Amino acid sequence: MKPKILIVDDEVSILQSLSGVLEDEGYRVSVAASGEESLEDVRKDTPDLVLLDIWMPGMDGLAVLKEIKSSHPQLPVIIISGHANIETAVKATRMGAFDFVEKPLSLERMLVSIQNALEFQRLEEENRLWRQKANHRTRITGRSxxxxxxxxxxxxxxxxxxxxxxxxxxxxxxxxxxxxxxxxxxxxxxxxxxxxxxxxxxxxxxxxxxxxxxxxxxxxxxxxxxxxxxxxxxxxxxxxxxxxxxxxxxxxxxxxxxxxxxxxxxxxxxxxxxxxxxxxxxxxxxxxxxxxxxxxxxxxxxxxxxxxxPLRERLEDISLLVEDFIDEMANESTLGRKEIAPEVITLLQQYSWPGNVRELRNFIERLIIMTPGQVIRPEDLPQDFLLQLSEHPWKHSHFQYATLKEARFAFERDYLLCKLEECAWNISATAAQIGIERSHLYRKMRSLGIREKNGASPSADSEDKRSAVEALPKRK
Structure with a gap:
C-alpha cells in the first residue's frame, strides 16, 4: 500500500494542487485546513508523512509540529512556508522537522523531499527492528x-x-x-x-x-x-x-x-x-x-x-525458554503463535537435554511445525522423545513444579506407571485395581504421554493383555 500523506494548509489552492500532484504520483492523500483539524486527523488515522504550513490562523505550524512530535515522534514532518526566515527554519528543524520547503513550491523539490523523508523513516524503522533483535540476542533467559x-x-x-x-x-x-x-x-x-x-x-x-x-x-x-x-x-x-x-x-x-x-x-x-x-x-x-x-x-x-x-542444571528455566522460542518463531514464520500446554512443560523438564538450549530450541521448532493444532499437548510429543525419556531417566521431586496443575500431572503419571508395573502392564487388571473403567485408563494414558510400543496412542480397542507401552521414567 502506498504511503499516506497529510497536507496541512489554510490555502485551498495549495491543498487542491498539491494533493492532485501527489495522487498522480500514487500517494494516498488527506487534507486539513487548520492546525486543530490536522491534529484530529493524525489522532484518528496516523499518516506516513505530514506537509505542514507554518502561517495559519489559530494554531500555527510550529505549535502543530510540537504536538505531533510529542505524540508521534517518529512521524516525519516537512514544513512549507512562503513567509518564514532562516531563524524560523532553524527553529523548526530543532523541533524535529525533517525538511523546510519555501513557497512558491517547486514540485520536483517537494517530491524529492517527500521521497527522502519516507526513505529515512523506513531506515529508522528498520534500524529500530534490528536494535530490538540485537537486544533480544543479547538477553539471557532464565531466573534460576x-x-x-x-x-x-x-x-x-x-x-x-x-x-x-x-x-x-x-x-x-x-x-x-x-x-x-x-x-x-x-x-x-x-x-x-x-x-x-x-x-x-x-x-x-x-x-x-x-x-x-x-x-x-x-x-x-x-x-x-x-x-x-x-x-x-x-x-x-x-x-x-x-x-x-x-x-x-x-x-x-x-x-x-x-x-x-x-x-x-x-x-x-x-x-x-x-x-x-x-x-x-x-x-x-x-x-x-x-x-x-x-x-x-x-x-x-x-x-x-x-x-x-548446562540446561540440566536449570530445568526450571525451560518454561521461559520455550515462551521465547515460540515468540521468536511466530515472528519468523506464517504458522502463527502456538500455545504449549503446561503438561508438556512438565514432560520437557523430565529430560536431561544433552544438547542443552540449542537442542531444546530445535525440538520446539519441530513441535510447532508438526503439530496440526494451535495448542501443543502431551499426545503431540514424538515417540522418539518419549523413548529417550525412558532410556535416560531424570528424577525430580514433585515439589519442583510451579503450579498445582503441573504437580498433579506429574504425580498422576508416576502413579499410573507404578500401578501398570505392579500389574505387569495388564490394562484391565490395572484399571480394576485403581478403580476406574478401562476406557478411562486408556484416555488417561494418552493424555499423560504413555504410548503403546508401536508408537500409537493407547486406544480402548487395543489388546489389553500384557500390553507393552513406552512409559516415561518413574521418579522417586
Missing part, C-alpha cells in the same frame, strides 16, 4: 540461581577490558554470553567480530586472524585485513579456542601481551586495541596435560573465567 550467578558475573566483567574465558558444553549459549559482555562494555559502539576456530582450516587460520599481504601465498592477489585488524577498538570473540593449533596459539599470546601483530607475508608491526573473549567446550587443563594447549596462553585467557551452565 545458576542464571542469576551468570548474569552477576557478566555484569562485573563487561565494563572492564580484561580477557574473558567462557567455558561450557555445546549449546549452552557461550556465544550469547560473549555478545552480552560486549553489549554491556564500553566498546559496545564498536564491532564485535566472531571467529569459529574449529571451522577454519589450519592452513587458513593465521590469514583469517591476522590478514595477509599481496603475494604471501598462492591465491593472495591483494592485501587482506584480518579479524584482529577489523575488530580494532572493539571485541574479538574466539569461539572453540581449544581447537587452535599450537603455532597459532603462540601468535595469539603475543597479541594479548603486546597488542601487536604482523600480517601473513608481512614484516610491518600493526598495533591494535582489541578486547579478547574466548570460549571452549573443552577442559583446557586436560588439553594442557596432553600437550595440545599452551599453559601460558591459558593463564592469559583465564583472567575472568565464566561458566555457562
Amino acid at each position: 540461581p545458576a542464571m542469576e550467578r551468570l548474569r552477576a558475573e557478566i555484569q562485573k566483567a563487561a565494563p572492564t577490558n580484561a580477557t574473558v574465558l567462557i567455558t561450557g558444553e555445546n549449546g549452552t549459549g557461550k556465544e550469547l554470553v560473549a555478545r552480552m559482555i560486549h553489549f554491556l562494555s564500553l566498546r559496545s559502539q564498536r564491532s564485535m567480530i566472531e571467529v569459529n576456530c574449529a571451522a577454519i582450516p589450519e592452513d587458513l587460520i593465521e590469514s583469517e586472524l591476522f590478514g595477509h599481504e599481496k603475494g604471501a601465498f598462492t591465491g593472495a592477489h591483494e592485501r587482506r585485513r584480518g579479524k584482529f585488524d577489523t575488530a580494532n577498538g572493539g571485541t574479538l570473540f574466539l569461539d572453540e579456542i581449544g581447537d587452535m593449533s599450537l603455532r597459532t596459539q603462540a601468535k595469539i599470546l603475543r597479541i594479548i601481551q603486546e597488542q601487536v601483530f604482523e600480517r601473513v607475508g608481512g614484516t610491518r608491526s600493526i598495533k591494535v586495541d582489541v578486547r579478547l573473549v574466548a570460549a571452549t567446550n573443552k577442559d583446557l587443563r586436560q588439553e594442557i596435560e596432553a600437550g595440545r594447549f599452551r599453559q601460558d596462553l591459558y593463564y592469559r585467557l583465564n583472567v575472568i573465567p565464566i561458566h555457562a551452565p
Whole structure:
C-alpha cells in the first residue's frame, strides 16, 4: 500500500494542487485546513508523512509540529512556508522537522523531499527492528540461581577490558554470553567480530586472524585485513579456542601481551586495541596435560573465567525458554503463535537435554511445525522423545513444579506407571485395581504421554493383555 500523506494548509489552492500532484504520483492523500483539524486527523488515522504550513490562523505550524512530535515522534514532518526566515527554519528543524520547503513550491523539490523523508523513516524503522533483535540476542533467559550467578558475573566483567574465558558444553549459549559482555562494555559502539576456530582450516587460520599481504601465498592477489585488524577498538570473540593449533596459539599470546601483530607475508608491526573473549567446550587443563594447549596462553585467557551452565542444571528455566522460542518463531514464520500446554512443560523438564538450549530450541521448532493444532499437548510429543525419556531417566521431586496443575500431572503419571508395573502392564487388571473403567485408563494414558510400543496412542480397542507401552521414567 502506498504511503499516506497529510497536507496541512489554510490555502485551498495549495491543498487542491498539491494533493492532485501527489495522487498522480500514487500517494494516498488527506487534507486539513487548520492546525486543530490536522491534529484530529493524525489522532484518528496516523499518516506516513505530514506537509505542514507554518502561517495559519489559530494554531500555527510550529505549535502543530510540537504536538505531533510529542505524540508521534517518529512521524516525519516537512514544513512549507512562503513567509518564514532562516531563524524560523532553524527553529523548526530543532523541533524535529525533517525538511523546510519555501513557497512558491517547486514540485520536483517537494517530491524529492517527500521521497527522502519516507526513505529515512523506513531506515529508522528498520534500524529500530534490528536494535530490538540485537537486544533480544543479547538477553539471557532464565531466573534460576545458576542464571542469576551468570548474569552477576557478566555484569562485573563487561565494563572492564580484561580477557574473558567462557567455558561450557555445546549449546549452552557461550556465544550469547560473549555478545552480552560486549553489549554491556564500553566498546559496545564498536564491532564485535566472531571467529569459529574449529571451522577454519589450519592452513587458513593465521590469514583469517591476522590478514595477509599481496603475494604471501598462492591465491593472495591483494592485501587482506584480518579479524584482529577489523575488530580494532572493539571485541574479538574466539569461539572453540581449544581447537587452535599450537603455532597459532603462540601468535595469539603475543597479541594479548603486546597488542601487536604482523600480517601473513608481512614484516610491518600493526598495533591494535582489541578486547579478547574466548570460549571452549573443552577442559583446557586436560588439553594442557596432553600437550595440545599452551599453559601460558591459558593463564592469559583465564583472567575472568565464566561458566555457562548446562540446561540440566536449570530445568526450571525451560518454561521461559520455550515462551521465547515460540515468540521468536511466530515472528519468523506464517504458522502463527502456538500455545504449549503446561503438561508438556512438565514432560520437557523430565529430560536431561544433552544438547542443552540449542537442542531444546530445535525440538520446539519441530513441535510447532508438526503439530496440526494451535495448542501443543502431551499426545503431540514424538515417540522418539518419549523413548529417550525412558532410556535416560531424570528424577525430580514433585515439589519442583510451579503450579498445582503441573504437580498433579506429574504425580498422576508416576502413579499410573507404578500401578501398570505392579500389574505387569495388564490394562484391565490395572484399571480394576485403581478403580476406574478401562476406557478411562486408556484416555488417561494418552493424555499423560504413555504410548503403546508401536508408537500409537493407547486406544480402548487395543489388546489389553500384557500390553507393552513406552512409559516415561518413574521418579522417586
